[in-house]
Amino acid sequence: MKLYYSKGACSLGVRITLHELDIPCEFESVNFKTKQTESGADFLKINPKGYVPTLVTNKHEILTENMVIQQYLADEFKAAELLPPIGTIQRYRVLEWLNYVSTELHKGCGPLFNSKLAKEVKDTFFIPDFKNKLSFVDQKLSENQYITQDHFTVADSYLFVILTWLPHFQFNLSEWKNLSRYFSELSKRKSVAKALQEENLTV
Numbered sequence: 001m002k003l004y005y006s007k008g009a010c011s012l013g014v015r016i017t018l019h020e021l022d023i024p025c026e027f028e029s030v031n032f033k034t035k036q037t038e039s040g041a042d043f044l045k046i047n048p049k050g051y052v053p054t055l056v057t058n059k060h061e062i063l064t065e066n067m068v069i070q071q072y073l074a075d076e077f078k079a080a081e082l083l084p085p086i087g088t089i090q091r092y093r094v095l096e097w098l099n100y101v102s103t104e105l106h107k108g109c110g111p112l113f114n115s116k117l118a119k120e121v122k123d124t125f126f127i128p129d130f131k132n133k134l135s136f137v138d139q140k141l142s143e144n145q146y147i148t149q150d151h152f153t154v155a156d157s158y159l160f161v162i163l164t165w166l167p168h169f170q171f172n173l174s175e176w177k178n179l180s181r182y183f184s185e186l187s188k189r190k191s192v193a194k195a196l197q198e199e200n201l202t203v
Helices: 011-021 066-076 089-113 119-140 154-164 177-187 190-198
Strands: 002-005 026-031 054-056 062-064
Touching: 002 011, 011 066, 011 154, 011 190, 054 066, 062 066, 066 089, 066 154, 089 119, 089 154, 119 177, 154 177, 177 190
Parallel strands: 002 026
Antiparallel strands: 002 054, 054 062
């Protein structure tokens, strides 16, 4: 199995899940500007979409899209604690949050990373909306230790990564006491700490 990733990108969430599963995997970084991998391969021939995460399975299938890879890994390795079985409402609660993290939080960061977008537009429209979404998550975390319940799931793998991006936007995580507690606890989790160390990231 091989994961194509970029340092600090959302592929970090897949790396965390791989470590939760404790399965062997090769990691190869991708340069977004040149679209080359660290071994010199043309990444667009591997994934024409041109972005990470991209997973090559043990059956040599190529999977893309964070949410799909997360589900595949949990199902393939029968990790019901990371993603409950089909037919249970608990599974759909995890998928509900996995989708929210992807569509509302991850995509909501896009305009904030855009250097061509005027600061006034960000401050007036995008930042207040994004902060409202963080407040919604913060309220949820006042009820549970993790995002869906009282144990770690694939939704937490993904959410943690989004929170690592907040310093780029000069957000102070202490504004949200539950998110701050959650982030601090997760950063010490074995799978998370190992993933951060491998990508030489500090939080």
